[in-house]
Amino acid sequence: MQTETSTRERIVVAAARLLQRQGYVGTGIKQIATESQSTLGSIYHFFPGGKEAVAVAAIRYSDQEFAALLKGALDGEDDPAEAVLSCTRQLAAGLRESGWVDGCPVTAAALETLGADSDIQQACADALNSWERLVLDKLVGCGFPAQDARELATTVISAVEGAEVTAQVNRSEEPLLAAGRQLARLIRSYGIGSPRPGS
Amino acid sequence: MQTETSTRERIVVAAARLLQRQGYVGTGIKQIATESQSTLGSIYHFFPGGKEAVAVAAIRYSDQEFAALLKGALDGEDDPAEAVLSCTRQLAAGLRESGWVDGCPVTAAALETLGADSDIQQACADALNSWERLVLDKLVGCGFPAQDARELATTVISAVEGAEVTAQVNRSEEPLLAAGRQLARLIRSYGIGSPRPGS
DNA sequence: TTCTAAATAGAGCGTTCGTTTTAGTGGTGG
DNA sequence: CCACCACTAAAACGAACGCTCTATTTAGAA
Numbered sequence: 001m002q003t004e005t006s007t008r009e010r011i012v013v014a015a016a017r018l019l020q021r022q023g024y025v026g027t028g029i030k031q032i033a034t035e036s037q038s039t040l041g042s043i044y045h046f047f048p049g050g051k052e053a054v055a056v057a058a059i060r061y062s063d064q065e066f067a068a069l070l071k072g073a074l075d076g077e078d079d080p081a082e083a084v085l086s087c088t089r090q091l092a093a094g095l096r097e098s099g100w101v102d103g104c105p106v107t108a109a110a111l112e113t114l115g116a117d118s119d120i121q122q123a124c125a126d127a128l129n130s131w132e133r134l135v136l137d138k139l140v141g142c143g144f145p146a147q148d149a150r151e152l153a154t155t156v157i158s159a160v161e162g163a164e165v166t167a168q169v170n171r172s173e174e175p176l177l178a179a180g181r182q183l184a185r186l187i188r189s190y191g192i193g194s195p196r197p198g199s
Numbered sequence: 200m201q202t203e204t205s206t207r208e209r210i211v212v213a214a215a216r217l218l219q220r221q222g223y224v225g226t227g228i229k230q231i232a233t234e235s236q237s238t239l240g241s242i243y244h245f246f247p248g249g250k251e252a253v254a255v256a257a258i259r260y261s262d263q264e265f266a267a268l269l270k271g272a273l274d275g276e277d278d279p280a281e282a283v284l285s286c287t288r289q290l291a292a293g294l295r296e297s298g299w300v301d302g303c304p305v306t307a308a309a310l311e312t313l314g315a316d317s318d319i320q321q322a323c324a325d326a327l328n329s330w331e332r333l334v335l336d337k338l339v340g341c342g343f344p345a346q347d348a349r350e351l352a353t354t355v356i357s358a359v360e361g362a363e364v365t366a367q368v369n370r371s372e373e374p375l376l377a378a379g380r381q382l383a384r385l386i387r388s389y390g391i392g393s394p395r396p397g398s
Numbered sequence: 399t400t401c402t403a404a405a406t407a408g409a410g411c412g413t414t415c416g417t418t419t420t421a422g423t424g425g426t427g428g
Numbered sequence: 429c430c431a432c433c434a435c436t437a438a439a440a441c442g443a444a445c446g447c448t449c450t451a452t453t454t455a456g457a458a
Contacts, residue, residue, distance in 0.1 A: 007405080023311045026224040029446060039407050044447075046405090051446065101314050108310040110368050112222045115300050125368045154365070154374050155358065155381040162361025166353070169309050169324045175353050182354040186385045206435080228416060240436055243417075250416065 008046045010036040015058035016065075020105035024055055024112045024120065055109060056123045062105030063127035070131055074138045081184035083138065084156060088180030091164060092173035100171045104164050132157045143192050152190075156183055207245045209235040214257035215264075219304035223254055223311045223319065254308060255322045261304030262326035269330055273337045280383035282337065283355060287379030290363060291372035299370045303363050331356045342391050351389075355382055 005013075014036035018027040029051050033040050047053040073087035074080070094102065110124035132153045139149035163179035213235035217226040228250050232239050246252040269286060276282035293301060309323035331352045338348035362378035 021314060023222060023224060025222065026311050028444075030444085040447085041406050041408070099314075103310065103313070107306075107364055111302065111307040111310065111364065112225050114302070114367055115220060115298075121368060128365055128368055151377040151381060154377045155362070158361035158365045158374055158378050159354065159358035160361065161364060162357035162359065163354070165306055165310065165360060166327055166357045168313055169320060169327055175357055178350040178353045179357050182350060182385060185388065186381060189384065189388045227414080229414085238437055239417085240438075244435060 007036075007038050007042050011038055011043055011046060011054065012057050012061050015054050016062045016105055017102075019055060019058050019109050020062065020103060021101050021108075023108040029054070052119055056119050059106060059109060059120065059123040059127060063123070063130060066105065066127075067130055067134060070134050074134060080135075080138050080142050081187040084135075084160075084183045084187065085180045088160060088163070088176050088183075091160065092167065092176040092180075095164065095167055095176065096173055100168050103168045104161055107161060107165065128157060128161075139187075144190060148190060152187065155186075159183055206235075206237050206241050210237055210242055210245060210253065211256050211260050214253050215261045215304055216301075218254060218257050218308050219261065219302060220300050220307075222307040228253070251318055255318050258305060258308060258319065258322040258326060262322070262329060265304065265326075266329055266333060269333050273333060279334075279337050279341050279343075280386040283334075283359075283382045283386065284379045287359060287362070287375050287382075290359065291366065291375040291379075294363065294366055294375065295372055299367050302367045303360055306360060306364065327356060327360075338386075343389065347389060351386065354385075358382055 011032060015027070015032045018032060018035060029043060030040065032054060033043055036043075043054065044050065047057065049056075069090060070087060073090060074083045077083040077086055106124045106127045109120060113120045135156050136149050136153035139152055140146060144152065159179050160176075160183075163176045166175035167173060210231060214226070214231045217231060217234060228239065228242060231253065232242055235242075242253060243249070246256065248255075268289065272286035272289060273279070273282045276285055305323045305326045308319060312319045334355050335348050335352035338351055339345060343351065358378050359375075359382075362375045365374035366372060
């Protein structure tokens with residue numbers, strides 16, 4: 001119908017940005033309405049499930065958004081160690097440019113709703129696992145044994161996640177860049193080089 | 200300052216536990232009063248600064264609490280790699296026993312208040328840096344060059360931090376244990392304290 | 399045009415938030 | 429005895445919360 005962004009999409013995008021900056025509890029429905037240039041009525045029309053439903057949609061959106069960035073970094077380099085370095089550099093730059101507020105869109109929401117809301121937590125778990133899977137596939141494609149690749153992929157995602165928080169709190173790119181260098185060293189320590197050619 | 204479990208201390212301890220489970224925004228002053236077996240009057244008597252002052256005190260308390268655990272793990276092992284392994288094992292066990300809710304006391308509060316409250320953010324930054332310093336001193340004491348030790352210490356704290364979040368979200372000890380094993384491998388890759396003369 | 403349903407708009411509900419205010423307690427020194 | 433103190437207790441405030449509700453506007457089919 002229209003090439004302009006739909007109201008529903010504006011709500012999701014605004015919610016995702018607010019969620020990553022102020023968390024789930026800290027973000028109000030009315031604030032989402034204001035930021036998305038919509039109204040309460042529209043939000044409850046598209047999301048009868050209320051605030052939690054909006055949050056789940058926003059987290060899934062952020063999931064795909066970061067997955068695209070990660071996939072780009074992984075596909076852009078043959079060496080997985082270089083790919084991780086490139087990824088941390090991109091994240092560090094983005095963090096600095098945003099004034100250290102646009103962190104991981106999942107971590108903030110996840111930590112607040114661990115005990116109660118299972119839908120949000122599930123969406124966060126799905127996001128983390130989808131990112132881990134991207135790293136895992138890259139490593140396996142480079143010839144890493146399945147077991148090593150699994151453990152490495154988990155560690156890479158966790159470390160990047162933690163380094164981003166550290167970088168935000170310290171308002172410095174260094175934790176993220178240091179983690180990237182150390183992760184690259186860790187990956188190289190397995191002595192496996194470039195992706196296997198052919199099938 | 201005679202009574203061992205003073206009202207002020209009960210407030211701080213209760214606030215710290217609530218903060219690590221529900222974050223800053225998700226924890227109410229009245230809930231802190233209930234959990235600490237005190238009242239609103241008592242809280243505002245001891246903390247005229249209000250909720251933020253209570254949170255800062257609670258974060259500092261949690262800082263020292265985790266620093267003690269970390270120091271215990273570092274002092275209990277000669278090999279820094281083994282020490283990190285021991286630390287992640289303890290954290291994984293504690294996480295499981297708490298039903299995956301007692302995570303890092305700093306991360307949750309830090310992410311919600313990045314843009315606005317500088318006091319809370321500063322307390323979180325201080326905590327992260329104090330923990331990093333403990334790891335740094337251990338590494339330097341084991342003969343690591345200052346530059347490598349610094350970068351390693353940052354990465355270790357960040358990775359443990361991130362792995363704890365991943366473990367919470369996935370309700371599994373595995374991310375934390377995997378991160379411990381990979382961090383140990385990374386530390387050993389420097390070949391310090393190990394009889395292997397490689398590279 | 400007329401009808402219908404989707405979409406938008408916002409007043410208002412009950413509740414809870416952080417905070418302020420006032421009152422009251424028990425113990426100590428003059 | 430009273431004055432004073434640190435501390436406890438609870439009522440009440442304005443603001444904001446998530447959500448429900450009723451209107452109103454819009455877009456397309458008949």
